[in-house]
Amino acid sequence: MPTxxxxxxxxxxxxxxxxxxxxxxxxxxxxxxxxxxxxxxxxLGEINKASTVINTDEGLLERTLAPRVAGGIAxxxxxxxxxxxxxxxxxxxxEPLMIQAAGQEVTLIHAxxxxxxxxxxxxxxxxxxxxxxxxxxxxxxxxxIVKLARQHAGTIVPNYTNGVAAQPNSYxxxxxxxxAGLERDAQRLREAYQRIDRSPMxxxxxxxxGWPLDRQRMAGYLGFSALVDNAYDASQISAVDxxxxxxxxxxxxxxHVGGFIEDVMTQYAQxxxxxxxxxxxxxxxxxxxxxxxxxxxxxxxxxxKASTAITLAMGPVIRAHNLxxxxxxxxxxxxxxxxxxxxxxxxxxxxxxxxxLVIDRQRALxxxxxxxxxxxxxxxxxxxxxKLPFRVGHHFASNLVDYAKAHDIRPSAFPYAEARRIYAExxxxxxxxxxxxxxxxxxxxxxxxxxxxHRVTSGGPQPAEMERMLKAAExxxxxxxxxxxxxxxxIDASLARLDRDFDKLLx
Numbered sequence: 359m360p361t362x363x364x365x366x367x368x369x370x371x372x373x374x375x376x377x378x379x380x381x382x383x384x385x386x387x388x389x390x391x392x393x394x395x396x397x398x399x400x401x402l403g404e405i406n407k408a409s410t411v412i413n414t415d416e417g418l419l420e421r422t423l424a425p426r427v428a429g430g431i432a433x434x435x436x437x438x439x440x441x442x443x444x445x446x447x448x449x450x451x452x453e454p455l456m457i458q459a460a461g462q463e464v465t466l467i468h469a470x471x472x473x474x475x476x477x478x479x480x481x482x483x484x485x486x487x488x489x490x491x492x493x494x495x496x497x498x499x500x501x502x503i504v505k506l507a508r509q510h511a512g513t514i515v516p517n518y519t520n521g522v523a524a525q526p527n528s529y530x531x532x533x534x535x536x537x538a539g540l541e542r543d544a545q546r547l548r549e550a551y552q553r554i555d556r557s558p559m560x561x562x563x564x565x566x567x568g569w570p571l572d573r574q575r576m577a578g579y580l581g582f583s584a585l586v587d588n589a590y591d592a593s594q595i596s597a598v599d600x601x602x603x604x605x606x607x608x609x610x611x612x613x614h615v616g617g618f619i620e621d622v623m624t625q626y627a628q629x630x631x632x633x634x635x636x637x638x639x640x641x642x643x644x645x646x647x648x649x650x651x652x653x654x655x656x657x658x659x660x661x662x663k664a665s666t667a668i669t670l671a672m673g674p675v676i677r678a679h680n681l682x683x684x685x686x687x688x689x690x691x692x693x694x695x696x697x698x699x700x701x702x703x704x705x706x707x708x709x710x711x712x713x714x715l716v717i718d719r720q721r722a723l724x725x726x727x728x729x730x731x732x733x734x735x736x737x738x739x740x741x742x743x744x745k746l747p748f749r750v751g752h753h754f755a756s757n758l759v760d761y762a763k764a765h766d767i768r769p770s771a772f773p774y775a776e777a778r779r780i781y782a783e784x785x786x787x788x789x790x791x792x793x794x795x796x797x798x799x800x801x802x803x804x805x806x807x808x809x810x811x812h813r814v815t816s817g818g819p820q821p822a823e824m825e826r827m828l829k830a831a832e833x834x835x836x837x838x839x840x841x842x843x844x845x846x847x848x849i850d851a852s853l854a855r856l857d858r859d860f861d862k863l864l865x
Contacts, residue, residue: 395487398447398691401480401580403435404853405559406456407860408579409467412572414863418469427467428863430460447480449473470562470569477689478558478593482600483580484691486554486849488698489604490842493547495702496611497838499709500540504831506712507533511824514807515632515722516731518624523729526806529717531819534827539614541831544838546607551845554600557582558592565589579856581849594684601694602678605671608701612667615708619661622711626654632722633715641714656714660707667700726806727768730759735803744794746785754784769804 410427413419419427434455438445446452450473456464511530516523557577560567566589573585586592625631635641635654642652674697678688726732736758737751758780762772774797782791795803802808813820817827 395491395695396484397445398477398480398484399438399445399452401483402447402449402452402476403431403438404483404580404856405476405479405576406431406452406467408576408856409471410863411579411856411859412575413467413469416570416572418569419466423463423466424863425865426460427464428860430456430464432864433459449476470560470567470571472562474563474593474684475558475561478561478597479580481597481689481691481694482554482556482558482582485600485604485694485698486551488695489547489551489554490845492608492611492698492702492705493544493551493838493842495705496540496544496547497835497842499705499712500537500544500831500838501835502709502712503533503537503540504828504835506715507531507537507831508828510717511821511828513717513719513722514726514810515717516725516729518621521624523725523731525731525734526726526809528810528819528824529722530824530828531810534824534831536614536618537831540611541834543607543611543614544834546610548838548841550600550603550607552583553596553603555582555845556584556586556596558586558597561586561589561592564594579852579859581852583848590683598674598678598681598683598685598688601674601688601697604694605674605697608667608671608697611701612664612671612704615664615704616661616668618708619657619664619711622657622715623654623661626657630721632718632725634718635711635714636716639714641710656707656710660704660711663700663704663707667697667704670697670700673697723806727770730762730769732769732804732806732809733759735809736800739795739799739803743799746794747788750785750788754781757784770801772804774800 407428410419410424410431414421414424434452437443437455444455446455453465453468507530509530510533511528513529514526515529515532517525517527517532557573557580559576559580560571560573577583577585586596622633625633635656637652641656642654674688674694681687733755734752736755737748740746740751740754741748758772758777761767761776761780762769767773777795777800778793781793785791810819811821813823815823817823
């Protein structure tokens with residue numbers, strides 16, 4: 359995971375003027391608003407700052423020692439923010455730097471603490487930021503999909519089942535189906551975040567401490583909305599199962615990305631696809647040997663990223679299984695961060711694909727007319743209007759398709775007289791053999807555009823339902839973005855409050 363190198367918001371001993379303070383504070387605040395990812399060094403610093411403030415107020419640290427302790431922490435953080443500065447990620451390597459800067463007295467803030475609860479808190483804070491970053495990218499990619507769905511609400515294309523053209527549909531409706539899966543992923547992220555956004559600090563190793571620590575205030579300073587309730591759970595159980603839960607969400611996102619890509623790749627196997635990537639701009643490349651080929655490089659690389667995400671998402675489960683509680687194998691924040699970032703890159707690739715898609719509406723209609731994806735409508739219409747049992751009508755439609763394929767006849771050119779003859783042969787054991795449909799009705803039943811527009815199912819592709827679902831999807835995206843901003847804002851406000859209170863100890 360990239361290391362956050364932005365300066366801490368705190369005013370160090372070497373920074374005394376208000377202008378210098380603003381110069382340090384502003385870049386960090388801007389980064390946080392944009393979704394900065396902070397490293398373990400940053401969060402260990404925040405924990406040490408919060409411990410100093412709280413322990414001083416609670417009388418666990420003598421107030422006369424507070425300036426020296428705070429100053430030592432400030433120096434370590436400022437030195438770490440310098441190019442090439444030391445940024446240890448472990449408590450046992452961070453603490454010697456504080457001792458060097460402020461003397462052994464600085465370890466008085468370690469009352470009631472352990473590397474177990476400190477690192478569990480660091481990992482939760484880092485995973486929390488990763489989840490918000492993933493939620494943000496998911497929202498951006500979803501917005502691109504919904505925008506494209508609106509543009510193609512009236513674009514009629516084939517849909518496929520079992521790899522075979524099945525029925526005509528609105529491409530916008532198809533995209534909203536893809537987006538519905540991603541919206542569930544967004545819901546899962548919000549639900550997982552509630553479980554991640556809990557502070558383990560103050561639980562020490564297994565069962566708490568004899569020191570009267572204010573866990574709630576610590577959680578508030580670090581931007582956590584709640585506490586991990588059970589002290590044993592804090593660093594032994596939840597620290598392992600939370601990355602596993604996030605891995606499951608990463609898997610789901612990657613599967614949605616991969617499923618869409620497979621549909622696109624199916625089109626690339628055809629000599630005249632109705633959907634392609636716009637050439638150039640890194641979307642496609644010319645084969646090194648075959649000059650006619652335009653390989654879909656962007657699709658291939660995004661599929662690889664989605665596969666990588668699934669591979670990495672299996673990691674927490676594999677590392678955690680068959681281990682006693684508390685072992686560190688599945689807890690590594692950097693490795694788990696890379697897992698989450700793999701989903702981000704897959705979504706970024708999907709976003710690029712959606713932006714680069716070129717859909718040939720006329721070619722899609724040609725493909726619909728080259729096959730018999732509208733044949734079910736014949737059986738539906740005969741049952742709906744003329745009370746013919748569906749299976750009887752289905753038998754007629756199937757016989758009609760067999761005849762059409764044997765004689766290479768498209769739906770739009772099928773002779774009405776042949777339809778009447780085949781109907782009579784197909785239903786001779788069931789009532790009247792007179793084909794009840796007029797020629798106009800027969801033609802309308804085979805028109806893919808009419809079929810889509812005349813659907814009445816709630817959630818179908820007809821214009822009224824498309825508009826309703828588009829508005830709902832757009833509202834979901836707005837709510838998701840507001841949720842992300844609110845979570846980030848809460849964390850930023852908590853850390854700013856900590857900085858203000860810590861800064862008072864430096865004076």
